[in-house]
Amino acid sequence: MADPTTSGRYPLAEPGLWVEQVGSKVFAAGSPALFLDRDGTINIDTGYPDDPAEMVLRADIAAVIAAANGAGIPVIVVTNQSGIARGYFGWSDFAAVNGRVLELLRADNAFVDMVLACAYHEAGSGPLAAADHPMRKPNPGMLLEAARRLGLDLRRSLIVGDKEADMEAGQRAGLSQGWLVDGQAAVRRGFT
Numbered sequence: 001m002a003d004p005t006t007s008g009r010y011p012l013a014e015p016g017l018w019v020e021q022v023g024s025k026v027f028a029a030g031s032p033a034l035f036l037d038r039d040g041t042i043n044i045d046t047g048y049p050d051d052p053a054e055m056v057l058r059a060d061i062a063a064v065i066a067a068a069n070g071a072g073i074p075v076i077v078v079t080n081q082s083g084i085a086r087g088y089f090g091w092s093d094f095a096a097v098n099g100r101v102l103e104l105l106r107a108d109n110a111f112v113d114m115v116l117a118c119a120y121h122e123a124g125s126g127p128l129a130a131a132d133h134p135m136r137k138p139n140p141g142m143l144l145e146a147a148r149r150l151g152l153d154l155r156r157s158l159i160v161g162d163k164e165a166d167m168e169a170g171q172r173a174g175l176s177q178g179w180l181v182d183g184q185a186a187v188r189r190g191f192t
Contacts, residue, residue, distance in 0.1 A: 010091045015127040016084070017135050018094065018117035019145065022102065025113055027074050029151040034068040035143055035170065036061075036112075037161035038079035041181060043101050045162070048083035050093040052100035058182075062108035064160075069111050074150055077115045078142040078159075078169070085124025094119075114150065116142040138168035143175070167191055 011020040039045045042065075044056045068075050077098075083089050094117060102112055118141070120133035135141035147154050159170035160179045167190055170178040178190040 010095060016119040018115065020115045022112050022114060027150055030153045031074060032156035033074045033076050033146065033152045035076050035078050035157060035159040037166045038077050038101065040162035041160055048088045049097045050089035052096045055097060055100045055104060057104050062105055062110040065105060065110035074113045074152065075111065076146045077112055078137065079117045080137050081117045081119045082121035082123065084119035085121035085128035087125065114146055116146055118142060138165040140169050140173035143169060143173035
């Protein structure tokens, strides 16, 4: 496998942080946003996804994204990808899988405006080995970075995710709401 930190053709803001604006849409300053976790929220969670052919969208997620699109609300994916730090797959695999997820959404007229992915993890090696990195959820770094780049109003924004870490990241970023779906939903509700 190639070095997972190679930036060459990938939109890496740093070795373990993917920041990709999808399309050229411009949003008004102070817009609220819909933040979505990817694995387990947008697509069925397959563990450490490295095969685009295995990607299947969760029921009704495309309709949710399309509704946000119709309301002019930016849709932003924020996803932890520790499989890269652990050496299970590299950025090229992430790019292929993420491209497939976006393709499936587009087929349902649902469009993502930005993707942020954090590969940092304490079990990683080299530059990706980082305990409690500010970009890795439950830390709010990816949400704050998206807000900085797009001029978002986080207080009017919402996060949807399948893990407690998604909810904590949203709360720590000052979001108004978090919806916990599937996964740990029986353990704890989101926040308002």
